[in-house]
Every structure is written in C-alpha cells, then in structure tokens.
Amino acid sequence: MGSITRDEDAPTASSHPLKIFDAARRQDRFLYACAPMVRYSKLAFRQTVHKYGVDLCWTPMILAKEFNRNQFARDSDFTISTSGVQPPTIVQFGANVPLELARASTLVAPFASGVDLNCGCPQSWACAETLGAALMNKRELVRDMVIETRQHLERDGWGVRMEQDMENPKGRSNRLVDWVTIHPRTRHTPSTTPIRTEALEILTEKYSRTLPILLSGDVFDLATLPIRSTSPPDLATLTIKEDPPSNTATQQQPRPSTTNLSGFMSARGLLANPALFAGHSACPWETLETFMCNVARCPLPLKLVVHHVQEMCAPGMGDDKSSLLNKKERAKLVDFTNMADLIDFLDEKIEEHTGQKGMRRDL
Ligand SMILES: Cc1cc2nc3c(=O)[nH]c(=O)nc-3n(C[C@H](O)[C@H](O)[C@H](O)COP(=O)(O)O)c2cc1C
Incomplete structure (x- = not known):
C-alpha cells in the first residue's frame, strides 16, 4: 500500500518499494512478492524466499492496537534482521482506527520499507471486529486511516509522498496509496475455486495506468501463471488460463507490457515451494x-x-x-x-x- 523512506535511514536505496517497482517496470519484468501469511511469513521464511527471487516480502497481519500497547506483541509479531540480509519488507496491519494504524506505522517505520492495511481477510472473527474484508464496506474509514498514517509519518520526517520522494523531498500527493494488491475472490469464495480473472481485468483496465497492481491468488508456478498475454502489447487484456489460445501471440509468456499487472504475490505456492519465483517447479x-x-x-x-x-x-x-x-x-x-x-x-x-x-x- 505505502512506502516509507528517510534519506539518512534508508538501509539501501534499492529497498524503496517504488524503486523496486520502477526497476522491474523498466526491465519489463514482473515484481515478485511473498504474501502476508499469519504464522508463516516470519523472518527466516522471508529471507529464504528473498534468496530465491522474491523482491518484496510482507509480514503476517499484525493487529495495530495490540502492537501499540504491548511490548510482547511487538517482540513476537515483528522480527527483523540486525545483521545479514534484510529483505525489503512491508509490514501488514489489521486496524480500524486511524490513530492506531498511524501509531503502529510510525513504530515500525525505522525498520520497514512500507506499511500495508489488510482489507481482505475474510475470517469471521476479523470481520466481526471490522477488520480485514469488513473494511471493503467502510471506504471512508480506510481513507481516513491512510491519510492519518501518512500525516503522522510525514510529521516524523518520513518520505511518504509517492515516486517523487525517491528523488525529490517535495514529493507528490495526488494518490492515497502507492500500489494495491488484488486477490480476485469474494469474501465467501473458497480458495479451491479459481480466481476471477474477468473481475481482475475490469479493475486492472481501469486502475493500472495510475497505480501499480499486484495479483495475489493461484500463483503456483512461473510456467503456468493464472493470466496470459494478448498481443499486440498496447491492446493487452487479461484472459483466463483455461481459454484455448487463439493464436501463437497469445501463447507468449506474459510481461508487464502485455498485461495490466506490475507483479505477482504468492502465498500457498511459496509455502510449498519457496523457490517458485526463481523458476523451480518444485521445492529443491x-x-x-x-x-x-x-x-x-x-x-x-x-x-x-x-x-x-x-x-x-x-x-x-x-x-x-x-x-x-x-x-x-x-x-x-x-x-x-x-x-x-x-x-x-x-x-x-x-x-x-x-x-x-x-x-x-x-x-
Ligand atoms: C496460511 C495463510 C495465512 C494468510 N494470512 C494472511 C494475512 O495475514 N494477511 C492477508 O492479507 N492475507 C493472508 N492470507 C491470504 C494470502 O495472502 C493470499 O491472498 C491468498 O492465500 C491467496 O493467495 P494464494 O493463492 O497464493 O494462496 C493468508 C493465506 C494463507 C494460506
């Protein structure tokens, strides 16, 4: 959702998520991300997938309210590497109060590349607490949380104003979020049902020109991505995997320039095979x-x-x-x-x- 930098604190320039998006776009290659996974996407796992081609790692969802109040929650929920490789890491929060998200974000800012708000968790306990997917019906609240978080981070001296903050301290503030991840299933769709590529297409056609979009869902093998290219690149649209290819052009490997996507995020695929994004079809x-x-x-x-x-x-x-x-x-x-x-x-x-x-x- 959002990147965080402060020049003197930035561990390396390349860990700025927008720079990573930018570099991938210039090379016309997809950005690869490790999904937030409660219990699983901890430091040792993030380091492993990073070694095997993951550009950007997410932490599991962390409850902002508890994180703000409890040292034990902070110590157990968020671990970073103090020596060796620290993969570019986005901290995902579960929150429904602007001040809670803002405070939690300022706490992690010195140690993370960005923060993310979970707007997709379908679990009933989360929705009952107006967390996760329940936020899809609370658009104004989401907006308020993002604005307050940006304001707090900016007040503390962090660069939060989009691409210009990579080079220019004045920044740009015409968008609320730096990128979005879309998981094209409804709250009630089981993960055994394939993702809704036609719904994804509607969203990506509309928003990909202004916002980088990551696809999360059913990314299990680089050789069989759940989308594919159409040709010519300018007329790129997304088509479902099961469609028979209509000509040879449609059989080419998809690229950002032939789709409306900037990258892929994987959860279950990486759990079983952390080397997925290095091109391995099974875990070595x-x-x-x-x-x-x-x-x-x-x-x-x-x-x-x-x-x-x-x-x-x-x-x-x-x-x-x-x-x-x-x-x-x-x-x-x-x-x-x-x-x-x-x-x-x-x-x-x-x-x-x-x-x-x-x-x-x-x-
Ligand atoms: C074990 C597990 C834990 C998950 N935890 C989170 C989470 O903390 N936050 C979140 O936004 N999504 C979470 N998800 C959802 C994934 O990020 C992802 O959107 C979903 O699994 C679909 O991707 P996949 O087909 O690659 O598994 C979790 C998924 C799994 C399998």
Missing part, C-alpha cells in the same frame, strides 16, 4: 537447507518449523507433483520433539537423496 533440497539455516540464525518455534518442512517436502500447488519426501517420511516429521533431531533427520535425507553432506556443514 537446497531451498529446504537454506530455510533451515535461516531458522538456525532467526529461530522459530519447533512446531512452526515442522509445519514449514512438511509443506516444502510435500507435492506443491503447481502441476509438478514431485516431492522431497514421501508420505511415510513426512509423517515422521511430527514426532520430533527438538530441533537437533529434526536437523539430523533432514541431513540424513539430504545425503540419501543428493549424495551431498547436509546442513551441518553450513551451520
């Missing part, structure tokens, strides 16, 4: 190793690590249904009661499957 062993090494440096609770490993070792969401471990091997994962035993088991499997020494050589 080395990606699992990378994740485990990141976990050793940026720890996660054992149960969560096991869950990640189960996801990465099972058949993925795309057409490639190969898996690192078979069902029986995966079933064993839940028996581990400590990290050392899990690492030993995975080391054994790595050696068995690849003939290479496992993770302990890196730790």
Whole structure:
C-alpha cells in the first residue's frame, strides 16, 4: 500500500518499494512478492524466499492496537534482521482506527520499507471486529486511516509522498496509496475455486495506468501463471488460463507490457515451494537447507518449523507433483520433539537423496 523512506535511514536505496517497482517496470519484468501469511511469513521464511527471487516480502497481519500497547506483541509479531540480509519488507496491519494504524506505522517505520492495511481477510472473527474484508464496506474509514498514517509519518520526517520522494523531498500527493494488491475472490469464495480473472481485468483496465497492481491468488508456478498475454502489447487484456489460445501471440509468456499487472504475490505456492519465483517447479533440497539455516540464525518455534518442512517436502500447488519426501517420511516429521533431531533427520535425507553432506556443514 505505502512506502516509507528517510534519506539518512534508508538501509539501501534499492529497498524503496517504488524503486523496486520502477526497476522491474523498466526491465519489463514482473515484481515478485511473498504474501502476508499469519504464522508463516516470519523472518527466516522471508529471507529464504528473498534468496530465491522474491523482491518484496510482507509480514503476517499484525493487529495495530495490540502492537501499540504491548511490548510482547511487538517482540513476537515483528522480527527483523540486525545483521545479514534484510529483505525489503512491508509490514501488514489489521486496524480500524486511524490513530492506531498511524501509531503502529510510525513504530515500525525505522525498520520497514512500507506499511500495508489488510482489507481482505475474510475470517469471521476479523470481520466481526471490522477488520480485514469488513473494511471493503467502510471506504471512508480506510481513507481516513491512510491519510492519518501518512500525516503522522510525514510529521516524523518520513518520505511518504509517492515516486517523487525517491528523488525529490517535495514529493507528490495526488494518490492515497502507492500500489494495491488484488486477490480476485469474494469474501465467501473458497480458495479451491479459481480466481476471477474477468473481475481482475475490469479493475486492472481501469486502475493500472495510475497505480501499480499486484495479483495475489493461484500463483503456483512461473510456467503456468493464472493470466496470459494478448498481443499486440498496447491492446493487452487479461484472459483466463483455461481459454484455448487463439493464436501463437497469445501463447507468449506474459510481461508487464502485455498485461495490466506490475507483479505477482504468492502465498500457498511459496509455502510449498519457496523457490517458485526463481523458476523451480518444485521445492529443491537446497531451498529446504537454506530455510533451515535461516531458522538456525532467526529461530522459530519447533512446531512452526515442522509445519514449514512438511509443506516444502510435500507435492506443491503447481502441476509438478514431485516431492522431497514421501508420505511415510513426512509423517515422521511430527514426532520430533527438538530441533537437533529434526536437523539430523533432514541431513540424513539430504545425503540419501543428493549424495551431498547436509546442513551441518553450513551451520
Ligand atoms: C496460511 C495463510 C495465512 C494468510 N494470512 C494472511 C494475512 O495475514 N494477511 C492477508 O492479507 N492475507 C493472508 N492470507 C491470504 C494470502 O495472502 C493470499 O491472498 C491468498 O492465500 C491467496 O493467495 P494464494 O493463492 O497464493 O494462496 C493468508 C493465506 C494463507 C494460506
């Protein structure tokens, strides 16, 4: 939704999200994003997907009110790397009060590349609290939250005025948000139902000229993206994956210039295969190793690590249904009661499957 910079604090110029959008657009390549995922998109996972081609990472949704009031919530909800790679990170908040979002955003501003407001979570508890998808019926409230947040950040000296803030301190303020992510399903559509590409097309045709748009939903494999190009590029429209191609031009790999999209965000696809955006159709062993090494440096609770490993070792969401471990091997994962035993088991499997020494050589 919005980027944050302050010249003297900017870790590196390239972590400014609008610069990342800009660089991708100049190269006519899609920007790749790791979706906000409650429980899962923690630092070790963000570092892993960043190594494998993700440009911009989201944190899980963080409740702004609790974040503002509770040190424990701050410590457990938001972890950054103080050494080594800090992937460009957007902090997603759940909020329904302008001052809460503004305060939480100023708290994370020194440590993040941007902030995002969750307007899509369909869960009943969230909607009952006027959070997530419930905000779609509260447009004025969303506007007020964004305005107040921008004002607070600006008052604190942060650059929040769109593209010009990358170069020019005066900035530009004719848009409220820097980009949007669209998940083309309704609040009641199950994730097993394919995304509504025709609805996406209506929105992207209208807004893509003024606003970068990311598509979230059903991005499982770069070879079978849920949209495709039409030709010529100026007349680009989005068509559904299931349509038979009408000519050879429609079979080309989509690019930003042949669609109305700036990039793709993935949740379930990356969970199963963090190397998705590096072009791998299934999770490679080395990606699992990378994740485990990141976990050793940026720890996660054992149960969560096991869950990640189960996801990465099972058949993925795309057409490639190969898996690192078979069902029986995966079933064993839940028996581990400590990290050392899990690492030993995975080391054994790595050696068995690849003939290479496992993770302990890196730790
Ligand atoms: C485990 C899990 C947790 C999620 N948590 C969040 C969240 O915190 N905030 C959010 O906006 N969306 C959340 N989502 C929704 C995803 O960001 C994404 O929009 C949705 O899963 C569709 O993308 P996919 O087809 O790539 O999974 C979550 C999805 C999953 C699977």
